[in-house]
Amino acid sequence: MNILMVSAENDALPGGKVGGIGDVVRDMPKALAEQGEHVNVVMPNYGLLHELENAEFEKNVTITFAGREEEVGFYRFTVKNSHSHVTQWIAHHAIFSSCGVGSVYCDDPNNRPFATDATKFALFNTAVAKGILDKVFGDLDVLHLHDWHTAVLSVLRAFSPEYQALKNIKTAYTIHNLALQGIRPLSGDDSSLNSWFPELTFDASAINDPTYSHCFNPMRAAINLCDKVHAVSPNYTQEILKPSNTEQGYFGGEGLEKDLQNAANENRLFGILNGCEYSNSKPKSLTLNNFFSLCETEVLKWAGNQPTLASAHHIAGARLGKLTAKKIVKRPFIMTSVGRITNQKVLLLQQKMSDGQSALQHILNELGDSGIFLLLGSGDPAFEQFLTQTSGKNSNFIFLKGYSEALSEAIYSMGDLFMMPSSFEPCGISQMLSMRAGQPCIAHSVGGLTDTIEDKSNGFLFTGDTQLNQATNMIKCFKDTLSLYKNEPNQFKDIATNASKARFLWSDSAARYIADLYK
Secondary structure, rough: OEEEOOOOOOOOHHHOOOHHHHHHHHHHHHHHOOOEEEEEEEEEEEOOHHHHHOOOEEEEEEEEEEEEEEEEEEEEEEOOOOOOOOEEEEEEEEHHOOOOOOOOOOOOOOOOOOOHHHHHHHHHHHHHHHHHOOOOOOOOOOEEEOOOOOOOOHHHHOOOOOHHHHHEEEEEEEEOOOOOOOOEOOOOOOHHHHOOOOOOOHHHHHHHOOOOOOOOOOHHHHHHOEEEEOOOHHHHHOOOOOOOEEEEEEEOOOOHHHHHOOOOOOHEEEEEOOOOOOOOOOOOOOHHHHHHEEEEEHHHHHHHOOOOOOHHHHHHHHHHHHHHHOOOOOOOOOEEEEEOOOOHHEEEEEEEEOOOOOOHHHHHHHHHHEEEEEEOOOOOOOHHHHHHHHHOOOOOOEEEEEOHHHHHHHHHHHHHEEEOOOOOOOOOHHHHHHHOOOEEHHHHHHHOHHOOOOEOOEEEEEEOHHHHHHHHHHHHHHHHHHHHHHHHHHHHHHHHHHHOOOOOOHHHHHHHHHHHOOO
16 A cells, blocks of 8 residues: 655654654554555655755645645655655645744634644645645555644545545544644634635535534544544543543543544544554663753753743752752652643642642652652643742752653653653553653553553553542552552562563554554
């Protein structure tokens, strides 16, 4: 088969990743190629990728978009040591860097959410559709779309007379994050379906938003219009068939549960777990002092990139400075967490308990002087501020506000226990990476976390019917786990060993793609 994957992110290219979707689109093509398939992957250039040393111009295509003719260039990118059956493509147009060179996503105001990105990706989708017609990617058997950013392709395939030939190509759609749906007006705005394609006639009942009928919902459109729909873990696939109830702490179909139920009833919905890369070589080990020095170095870099010193960097620097300055006699218990700072990841930590303190504060109280909690990530300013304030009050909590690949790898390998209290988790990669390094996880038993962690076998799980109940159980789970670490070290070590031996292979995922999504 010749497959084309269309994505907003791809970590195979430098600067092409923001979140977990970039990891999937980097690793899955190789796994498919190793099973004999040919895979093309295309993403926008974001103003710089086409200028990379290994990018070679291939062809321009001309499209009609928003009433104007636009020219989009396609570049072939060569990844060193890549599989010969995987070809990387970059689409180049000025609009793809509309929020600054290198910016993958834009931060639009609350009164026009997704406006800039939706227009950018709609043009990208149109260019890819024309590229398919012009045989840029050869003769395709499968078109695989990823998340809302590529959903306009499914609309053009279904309704545009110009792109009817795309109906001859089997089309699959992967949901990576159902919470982000890219909703825009159907008309009446520069960033709307009618503005992008003024001549397009479509069935609004298949593509409009269930709540806001005057709006276009790309996620819903792709779910309804693609041949196959894929969610990235079996358990998450079941969760999204039920309506969300955020007051009860349940994150399900996010308004699209009826469409997903229809897809399930039509045997179009599949839950296939993402994979993880494994190596036979052991990760480079660090001494504790070198580890804390690395943390300190990265914080100084982040601080130096800003005109004023952020409180989070100042506090983290001070805490780390004390750790590197003193001679550590006994290795402290190190709990870690790595991820985007969003409501998905931090809501339970921020949950107020009956005494008015946050759940995170309760965990730090339990940790006391026996250990340190290192949390790496950035994102929502309000949640960042909560974590900064908490770090200022607690010497055993260090909030590393930023991201560094080297630091991330070190945190996975140096930690004793990984904290992943996600309110929902379609699949999750952090738990796989920490387990791979022999660091078991405490995690909320949702989505892909349930599919990868076995309670008290290779990690620790908690549940709950409400947010408060979930936070209460999270605190208890941590207390019990810390007690196990201190009082039953051999049992804890067995669980850590089991975590390191767990395997979630891309080859297994690829086989399911071929059997379920591409047939």
